[in-house]
Amino acid sequence: MIEKTYQPSDIENRMSRVWEEAGAFKAGQPERREAEPFTIVIPPPNVTGSLHMGHALNNTLQDVLCRFERMRGRDVLWQPGTDHAGIATQMVVERQLAERKEPGRRDMGRGRFLERVWQWKAESGGVIVNQLKRLGASCDWSRERFTMDEGLSRAVAKVFVELHRAGLIYKDKRLVNWDPKLLTAISDLEVNQVEVKGSLWHLRYPVEGKNFDPSDPSTYVVVATTRPETMLGDTAVAVHPDNEKLEHLIDCNVVLPLVGRIIPVIGDDYADPEKGTGAVKITPAHDFNDFEVGKRHRLPQISVLDREGRLTLSNNEDFLRGLPAGALILAEEFDGLDRFAARKAIVARLEEFGFLDKIEPHAHTVPHGDRSGVVIEPYLTDQWYVDAKELARPAMSAVRSGETTFVPKNWEKTYFEWMENIQPWCISRQLWWGHQIPAWYGPDGKVFVAETEEEAIGHALGFYVEQGVITVEQGAEMASDPAKRDGFITRDEDVLDTWFSSALWPFSTLGWPDETPELKRYYPTSVLVTGFDIIFFWIARMMMMGIYFMKEAPFATVYIHALVRDEKGAKMSKSRGNVIDPLHLVDKYGADALRFTLAAMAVQGRDIKLSPQRVEGYRNFATKLWNACRFAEMNDCVVPAQFDPTAATETLNRWIVHETARATCEVTEAIESSRFNDAAGTVYRFVWNVYCDWYLELAKPVILGEDGPAKSETRAMVAWARDEILKLLHPFMPFITEELWAVTSARKQLLTLTEWPNKVDLTLKQRTLIAAADPFAGPEPVTDLLEPYFRDDAAEAEIGWVVDLVTAIRSVRAEMNIPPATLASLVLAGASAESRVRAQRWSDVIKRMSRLADISFADQAPAGAVQLLIRGEVAALPLKGIVDVAAQRTRLEKEIAKADADIDRVESKLADQNFVANAPEEIVEDEKEKREAAVARKAKFVEALERLKAAE
Numbered sequence: 001m002i003e004k005t006y007q008p009s010d011i012e013n014r015m016s017r018v019w020e021e022a023g024a025f026k027a028g029q030p031e032r033r034e035a036e037p038f039t040i041v042i043p044p045p046n047v048t049g050s051l052h053m054g055h056a057l058n059n060t061l062q063d064v065l066c067r068f069e070r071m072r073g074r075d076v077l078w079q080p081g082t083d084h085a086g087i088a089t090q091m092v093v094e095r096q097l098a099e100r101k102e103p104g105r106r107d108m109g110r111g112r113f114l115e116r117v118w119q120w121k122a123e124s125g126g127v128i129v130n131q132l133k134r135l136g137a138s139c140d141w142s143r144e145r146f147t148m149d150e151g152l153s154r155a156v157a158k159v160f161v162e163l164h165r166a167g168l169i170y171k172d173k174r175l176v177n178w179d180p181k182l183l184t185a186i187s188d189l190e191v192n193q194v195e196v197k198g199s200l201w202h203l204r205y206p207v208e209g210k211n212f213d214p215s216d217p218s219t220y221v222v223v224a225t226t227r228p229e230t231m232l233g234d235t236a237v238a239v240h241p242d243n244e245k246l247e248h249l250i251d252c253n254v255v256l257p258l259v260g261r262i263i264p265v266i267g268d269d270y271a272d273p274e275k276g277t278g279a280v281k282i283t284p285a286h287d288f289n290d291f292e293v294g295k296r297h298r299l300p301q302i303s304v305l306d307r308e309g310r311l312t313l314s315n316n317e318d319f320l321r322g323l324p325a326g327a328l329i330l331a332e333e334f335d336g337l338d339r340f341a342a343r344k345a346i347v348a349r350l351e352e353f354g355f356l357d358k359i360e361p362h363a364h365t366v367p368h369g370d371r372s373g374v375v376i377e378p379y380l381t382d383q384w385y386v387d388a389k390e391l392a393r394p395a396m397s398a399v400r401s402g403e404t405t406f407v408p409k410n411w412e413k414t415y416f417e418w419m420e421n422i423q424p425w426c427i428s429r430q431l432w433w434g435h436q437i438p439a440w441y442g443p444d445g446k447v448f449v450a451e452t453e454e455e456a457i458g459h460a461l462g463f464y465v466e467q468g469v470i471t472v473e474q475g476a477e478m479a480s481d482p483a484k485r486d487g488f489i490t491r492d493e494d495v496l497d498t499w500f501s502s503a504l505w506p507f508s509t510l511g512w513p514d515e516t517p518e519l520k521r522y523y524p525t526s527v528l529v530t531g532f533d534i535i536f537f538w539i540a541r542m543m544m545m546g547i548y549f550m551k552e553a554p555f556a557t558v559y560i561h562a563l564v565r566d567e568k569g570a571k572m573s574k575s576r577g578n579v580i581d582p583l584h585l586v587d588k589y590g591a592d593a594l595r596f597t598l599a600a601m602a603v604q605g606r607d608i609k610l611s612p613q614r615v616e617g618y619r620n621f622a623t624k625l626w627n628a629c630r631f632a633e634m635n636d637c638v639v640p641a642q643f644d645p646t647a648a649t650e651t652l653n654r655w656i657v658h659e660t661a662r663a664t665c666e667v668t669e670a671i672e673s674s675r676f677n678d679a680a681g682t683v684y685r686f687v688w689n690v691y692c693d694w695y696l697e698l699a700k701p702v703i704l705g706e707d708g709p710a711k712s713e714t715r716a717m718v719a720w721a722r723d724e725i726l727k728l729l730h731p732f733m734p735f736i737t738e739e740l741w742a743v744t745s746a747r748k749q750l751l752t753l754t755e756w757p758n759k760v761d762l763t764l765k766q767r768t769l770i771a772a773a774d775p776f777a778g779p780e781p782v783t784d785l786l787e788p789y790f791r792d793d794a795a796e797a798e799i800g801w802v803v804d805l806v807t808a809i810r811s812v813r814a815e816m817n818i819p820p821a822t823l824a825s826l827v828l829a830g831a832s833a834e835s836r837v838r839a840q841r842w843s844d845v846i847k848r849m850s851r852l853a854d855i856s857f858a859d860q861a862p863a864g865a866v867q868l869l870i871r872g873e874v875a876a877l878p879l880k881g882i883v884d885v886a887a888q889r890t891r892l893e894k895e896i897a898k899a900d901a902d903i904d905r906v907e908s909k910l911a912d913q914n915f916v917a918n919a920p921e922e923i924v925e926d927e928k929e930k931r932e933a934a935v936a937r938k939a940k941f942v943e944a945l946e947r948l949k950a951a952e
Contacts, residue, residue, distance in 0.1 A: 002633050002743050006626040008590025008619075011739045016133060018738070024752050025070075025138040027077035027522070038069040039077045039525040041506050042139060043538070044147060046085035047121060048092050051131035053564040053572065053610065054531060056582040059137050060595045061561060061602060061676055062529045066138050067731040068671050069526075071756035077522050078138060079509050081145035082126055086434040086498045087182060087190065087371050089125075093117050093433075110432050110493075117433050121146075131583060136591050136734045138752065145509045147501040148435065155508035156435045156501050157451040159549065164439075164449045168387045169427070171447070173301075175291045176426050178379030180309035180339075181372040184430035185383060187497060189537045191376055193365040200362035201228045201347060202277065204355045205237060208253035208262055214354040221249055221265070222357050224276040226364055227286070228350070229343040232259055232313065232334070233302040236282040238293060241267040243278050257355040258346065260324040266297050285380040303380045309339045339377075384428040384437060384494070391544035392419045398543060398553040407674050408605045411532060411560045418536040425541075427497045434495030441490050443469070448489065460489050503541035506554035523550060527557040535560070559674050561602060567611035569922030585615050592733035593619035599732050600680035621688060622736050625729070628692050629722055629740050635703050637718040638745060645720050646790055650710055652702075653717040654792045655799035656695045659686065660724050661790040664757040667728050683728050691721060694803055698845060719744070727757050801835065801871055802842050808868040809850040809877065815944040816866075816883045817891075823853035824882055829861040829874040866947045885948060892945040899938035906931040 019025065027037075040062050045055060062078065070076040093116055094105055105113045129144070145152060163169040176185040204220040206212035213219045223237055234256055239246045250267040270293050271280045284294030285303040294301060302319050306312040313319050313335045333349075334342050350356040367376040396419050398404050399412055406412045428437060440448045440456040442464065450456035458479070465475040478485035501508070510519040524546070530539065539558060546554030565571055566578040573579065585594045589612075596618045601608040645657045663686040670679035695718075702714045722744070730737040730751055741751035809826065818824065826846075828839055839846065839855055846855065861867050861876035864885075868875045879885060906927050909915050916924055 002626070002630045002740070004630070006623050006736070008592060008622070008735065009587070012134070012136075012591055012735045015735045015738045016136075018742075018750070019138070019752065020141075022750060023142075024750055025066075025076075025078070025140050026142055027075060027140045028518075029075070032073070032075040035073055035075040037077065037522055037526075038066070038074040039079065039522040040066060040527055040529065041079045041509060041525055042081060042137075043528075043530050043534075044081045044083040044145075044502060044505060045128045045132075046088050047082040047125040047128075047146070048085050048088045049128045051128055051135070051582050053580055053582050055128070055132070056135060056594060057561055057564050057598045057602065057608065058529055058531065059132055059135055060598045061559070063135075063137050063595075063734070064599060064671065064676060064679075064731040065527060065529070067734060067752060068756065070138070070752065071727065071730065071754060073755065075521075077140055077143070077518075079143060079145070079522075079525075080129070080132075080137070080139035080141060081147070081505075081509060082129065083498060083502055084121075084146065084148045084434060086429055086431050086495060087184065087186065089117060089121070090431055090433040091182070091371055093120050096120070105432065113432055134583070134586060134591060136595065138734070143509075147498070147505075151511065151514075152501060152504070152508045153435060154451075155504050155512055156496065157438045158513050159504060159545065160438050160496070160500075161449055161451050162549075163386065168390060169449075170385055170387070171382060172385050172424070173380060173382050174385070174424065174426070175285070175288055175378045175380055176383055177367065178307070178377045178381070179369040179372050179374065180307065180377055181374045182369065182431075183307050185379075185381070185426055185428065186369060186371075186376070187426075187499065187537065189499075189534070190370050191367045192370045194368045195363060196366050197361065197363050198226055198366070200224050200226055200276070200360045201350075202357035202360070203228065203231065203257060203281075203350060204357050205254040205257060205281075207249070208255055212255075212354070221246065221254060221279050222277045223279045223281045225281055226362060227343070228346050229311070229339050230283045230286040230304065231256070231281060231346070232311070232319070233283045233285050233304040234261075234263060234281045235284060235294065235299040235302060236263050236297065237265045238268040238271040238280050238282050239265055239278065240269060240271040240273045243271070243273040245273075246278050249279075257353065258349055261322060266293075266299075268293055268296065286378050288378050291378070291380075301380055305339060305377060305379070307379075309377055311335055311337050311339070311342045383426045384439075384496075385424040386427055386500075388422045388425040388544065391548060392422050392540070394547045395419065395540060395543035395553075398547060404543065404553045404555060405557050407557060407559045410605065411535060411558075414532070415535055415540065419540060422540075425497075427500050428492075428494040429497055430493075431495050432493075434498065435501055437492040437494050437496060439492040441492065443488070453489075453491070456489060457485060461485075499537055499541055502538055503545040504549075506542055506546055507550050512549070523554070524552045525555045527559060528555040529559045529561065532560050532562070557674075562605065562607040564598070564608045564610050565922065567609050567613075569607070569609050569925050570920070571922070580610060580612070585612060588612075589615045589619040590622065590735070592622055592736050595734075596621065596680060596684075596732050599676045600684065602676040604675065621684065622733060624692055625687055625725070625736065626740070628687075628696060629744060631696065632718050632722050633744060635715065635718075637703070637715040637722070639719045639723060640716055643716050643720060645717060648713055648717060650702075650713055650717075651795050651798050652695070652698055653713055654795035656691070656717060656721050657790055658792045658796050659690050659695075660721055660757075663690070664724070664728060668756075671731070680732055683725075683732065687725055687729065691725060694799075695721065697849065698799070698802075701845070724757050726751060727754060797834075797871075798838055801838055802846060805868075805870050805875060806846060806849045808870060808875070809852070812866055812868065812877055812944075812947070813851065815892075815940075816879070816888055816948075818882060820851060822882060823851055824877055826850070826852050826855045827862055827865065827876040827878065828855065828857050829867075829876055830859055831857055831873060835873055889945065889948055892941050892948065895941045896938055896945065899934050899941065902934040903931060903938065906934065 042062065043058065066076050066078045097104060097116070132139070160169060177188065177191050179186050202222050202224045204214065204222055206220045210219040221237060225231065237254055239250055241247065241250065247267070249265045252265050253262050254265060255261070256263055266282070270289060271278065282290045282293050282299065284291045284299050285301045286305070293299070300318065304311055304313060304316065304319055311334050314332050334345055337345060347356065368374065369376050396416060399406070399415060406415065438449060438451060440450070440453065440460065442448065442460050446463065448456040448459045450459060461475040461478055464470045465472055478488060506525050507519060507523050510516060510523055512519055528539065542554050546552065563571065566580065570576060570578055582594060593615050597610070597615045598608065600618070601610070601614070648654050648657060663682055666682040667679045670676070670682060699714050699718060702710055703718070705711060726737045726741050734752065738751045741747060813824070828835060831839070836857060843855055846852065861874055862878050864880045865876035865878040868877070909927055910931070
């Protein structure tokens with residue numbers, strides 16, 4: 001029995017247990033052994049993470065697809081798991097140690113520290129998994145994976161070794177994003193660009209051979225910089241070759257202030273003649289652009305900062321090389337200073353010696369570590385790299401050929417832009433938590449890359465015996481006695497970038513490198529659902545690795561969803577204080593309401609503006625469904641055995657079958673096309689408007705009337721349509737639909753495993769007839785024999801006419817402010833015979849639902865009546881004595897004028913280029929939406945006014 005009040009929390013807890021106990025989401029069920037597989041891999045959330053709105057959207061859309069395909073009979077594997085999240089996890093545990101006043105990471109050593117991390121992971125990690133279950137994610141939780149599981153770690157080692165053997169992984173000295181607090185390289189994704197109000201220092205670099213005179217511009221060139229502390233590492237000044245003002249300096253030399261090093265003036269397009277002074281300092285070891293300029297001109301790379309962001313000069317061979325006598329004394333003054341303290345000291349010295357031309361206020365973006373919050377340094381260091389350019393070629397070809405398709409398609413352009421300009425991928429991190437790089441170093445620094453230490457030792461012994469470093473006897477002893485080779489080789493301390501293991505996710509989770517049955521069945525996957533921000537960091541790398549190792553792209557379709565913003569369109573952030581916690585909404589309104597909201601607003605290519613009021617609205621939708629099902633139950637509406645909806649005789653009942661088939665068609669096609677908002681919108685309108693507002697209302701007189709065939713058929717049809725609704729709605733609102741499915745009849749099969757409404761509703765009777773005609777007809781030939789969807793145009797014409805008529809009358813009453821208690825008259829002008837019959841048959845219903853006193857017929861519409869066009873025929877509402885036409889006309893004209901004023905105000909703003917260029921994106925979009933709303937409002941009032949004029 002359905003409870004009186006809909007309580008989401010009770011239902012959701014209970015249904016979660018039911019699904020889990022039934023193993024409802026397990027892939028590879030015996031009965032689906034021959035079914036076509038459908039595979040999705042979850043974008044693995046960080047093991048440190050908790051559910052945010054992006055997760056909620058992403059996993060809702062994945063779950064819609066999985067539940068939809070599972071109901072369509074496919075063997076669905078939604079592969080779950082979590083990512084070890086190197087930096088984030090290490091920070092959590094280090095913070096915990098500090099809070100408990102326990103020894104730090106370096107004090108306890110690598111082994112003990114990693115034990116503590118694994119302990120934390122076992123006790124507290126993976127909170128997000130339970131939160132995803134609360135959301136209703138129908139993953140095969142029995143197959144949950146972790147990126148540092150033994151099997152996945154073996155896959156990582158094998159990939160590293162094979163790519164190294166192929167020359168696609170190598171070690172190189174390049175600039176990286178360096179976090180001076182965490183003391184590690186980080187990826188671009190872990191860098192936040194923060195706009196700060198800083199300064200632009202204009203410095204005078206003396207021209208070689210001229211007596212420097214601050215008052216004589218011919219004796220120096222001015223360069224501008226936001227980072228004067230890095231000038232000590234300058235190795236050139238660049239001028240654009242077409243810079244008429246400064247081109248005479250190209251191929252000359254200047255003297256580096258304070259240091260005295262002679263550095264060249266080079267011609268390079270990187271120097272913008274219109275920006276600053278036109279001359280720029282080139283510091284290859286401290287700027288990514290300068291690094292590329294340095295490579296083009298083969299400039300020295302002089303790093304003047306250490307790992308912690310302090311100046312390192314007195315023992316820096318690169319810095320000291322070629323310095324004139326006396327320069328070291330000044331260098332020692334700055335040695336060891338923190339970079340920002342050094343900045344102040346260096347600027348003071350530059351000013352003292354006349355090298356400071358001026359200082360200007362300057363707003364610019366500065367990279368900050370998203371975890372540490374400190375300013376990131378471009379840092380020159382030895383790291384491991386992947387030759388991403390080589391791996392990118394087949395990954396681009398797969399998209400160009402259509403093997404993998406992006407939805408929306410415009411994201412393919414972004415994918416190609418990134419891939420075509422791809423740089424070597426830095427994969428090493430100076431952390432302890434993660435996949436330790438499978439590389440070992442011999443006594444002379446020789447590198448041995450292998451999947452295991454035993455293999456590395458074998459390679460090293462063979463190499464050093466061959467080189468004569470150790471004897472054959474020593475090699476044999478070491479091979480047989482581990483104690484004698486202790487310290488012979490040492491493992492690289494670094495770990496791999498988290499994205500390296502994530503790149504293998506589609507096949508490592510299926511058991512690769514072993515040739516498992518799961519790998520054969522479920523790879524390649526069907527679709528990937530993810531955000532645009534990791535197209536490069538994750539999608540592109542999965543494409544590269546999947547094609548290289550599996551010879552097939554890892555997924556056929558990539559669906560890119562947009563951002564979830566606040567209700568004003570602003571990006572959610574803690575600093576803005578506008579973050580909406582999805583779990584808070586789940587607690588307040590239920591998971592189903594949140595899921596439906598996100599799906600209904602997931603328009604392809606458009607960000608979601610989320611407001612709690614919208615979620616509350618869909619909670620009301622769930623309540624509407626709940627009450628409709630209670631109405632059916634209270635009136636003994638059940639589906640009899642062998643019930644055939646297509647055999648109904650009552651026009652109203654044939655109409656609801658027609659409308660149900662149409663809704664099924666539209667929802668199915670929309671989900672197949674990843675138009676989640678259209679699918680949700682269709683089922684919403686069908687449930688609320690068609691079924692609840694029209695069908696149940698029109699059926700009530702029959703259900704509450706005398707017993708008989710019409711009443712029996714209508715009761716059965718109310719229950720049948722309800723069941724079809726529960727099926728269509730289940731992918732979006734799984735909890736409430738599963739509950740209602742269970743309590744409305746004694747069903748043994750779960751809704752989540754029930755068959756999706758077929759395009760052809762083949763009833764038992766129809767199957768029997770077709771089988772008798774052709775006993776060899778299989779499912780596909782049967783489908784071909786019938787129309788793809790049930791249709792009854794006659795029923796739709798009749799009931800649709802009633803619906804359209806009542807809807808139009810209600811609209812006019814609302815437009816003209818006619819009070820509900822005022823009963824109007826309706827005149828059907830020149831009505832056809834069919835319309836006359838319909839009006840008489842449905843007279844009581846039309847009068848009740850439209851608040852009419854009577855319905856009459858005439859050859860023409862009477863004067864002073866509002867005319868409505870209903871399916872090509874005129875229906876008229878006389879307004880005399882009901883509406884003050886003059887007053888209504890004045891009101892509508894005022895509303896139109898007000899709408900015009902709103903449109904003009906917005907268009908004036910949008911025509912202002914300064915406003916569009918400088919206002920935040922969400923403000924501009926908000927103004928555009930205001931204009932659209934005002935235009936729509938005006939159109940509505942204009943239409944009402946035209947009707948009113950026609951009635952005068």
